[in-house]
Amino acid sequence: MDWKRFSVVGSMALLFALSSFALTQDKDKSSAKPSDPQIVGVVTAADQIDIDTAKLALKKTKNDQVKQFAQQMIDDHTKLQNSVNDLGKKLNVKPEPSDLSKSLKTAAAAETKKLQGLHGKAFDTEYINHEVAYHQQVLDAAGNVLIPNAQNAELKSALEGAAPLLQGHLDHAKQLQSSLGSSSGGSGSSH
Numbered sequence: 001m002d003w004k005r006f007s008v009v010g011s012m013a014l015l016f017a018l019s020s021f022a023l024t025q026d027k028d029k030s031s032a033k034p035s036d037p038q039i040v041g042v043v044t045a046a047d048q049i050d051i052d053t054a055k056l057a058l059k060k061t062k063n064d065q066v067k068q069f070a071q072q073m074i075d076d077h078t079k080l081q082n083s084v085n086d087l088g089k090k091l092n093v094k095p096e097p098s099d100l101s102k103s104l105k106t107a108a109a110a111e112t113k114k115l116q117g118l119h120g121k122a123f124d125t126e127y128i129n130h131e132v133a134y135h136q137q138v139l140d141a142a143g144n145v146l147i148p149n150a151q152n153a154e155l156k157s158a159l160e161g162a163a164p165l166l167q168g169h170l171d172h173a174k175q176l177q178s179s180l181g182s183s184s185g186g187s188g189s190s191h
Contacts, residue, residue: 033149034098040088040155041095042104042146043162046138047081049108050131056115057127066124069176073131073169080162087158100141121180128176135170139163 034042054073061067088094111130118126142159150156 034100034145035096036091036150036152036155037093037096038098038101039146039150039159040084040093041097041101042141043084043159044081044095045101045104047077047084049104050077050134051081053108053112053115053127053130056112057123060115060119060123061127062120063124063180065176065179066127069128069131069172072172076165076169080165083158087154091152091154093152093155100145125177125180128173128180131173132170132177135166135173139166139170142166 050073054070054077057070058067058074061070115123115126115130142163147156147159150159
């Protein structure tokens with residue numbers, strides 16, 4: 001099926017973006033480290049991407065489990081985004097673009113285009129597969145790039161505090177992925 005190939009390509013593009021950024025960290029530790037404003041920019045971009053993708057899922061899916069998951073992503077990532085914005089204001093740190101935030105946005109645009117062309121179970125499967133890959137990659141980037149490079153203790157603590165929530169999202173997405181893979185259409189429908 002084409003959607004499986006698209007899923008792999010989209011996931012690989014996001015993984016490449018995050019991996020490329022992580023590799024530049026290793027090659028040039030002094031200049032490649034993201035600043036706190038860039039870290040806030042990455043977190044803000046990542047949250048907004050998941051909110052936007054979940055809004056699309058709410059519009060397209062007929063599957064109640066996928067709808068509930070998408071609503072949870074909107075609710076939780078909106079709260080995270082508000083917390084990051086509040087912390088940024090408190091610390092007088094404004095989000096700044098970085099190669100990583102730009103790569104995230106580019107990969108998200110490609111994924112959104114792909115999702116817009118899918119319907120029914122193909123959409124649900126692609127959306128959930130993307131959420132599994134995306135949350136794993138965000139957790140990896142947080143643990144390997146963002147947290148180690150955060151200079152402000154409050155920012156670092158906030159990033160560390162978000163990890164269990166993101167892990168919960170990953171676990172929930174994996175459960176849905178398993179459920180969708182073993183269901184024969186369930187409450188989703190093809191158009």
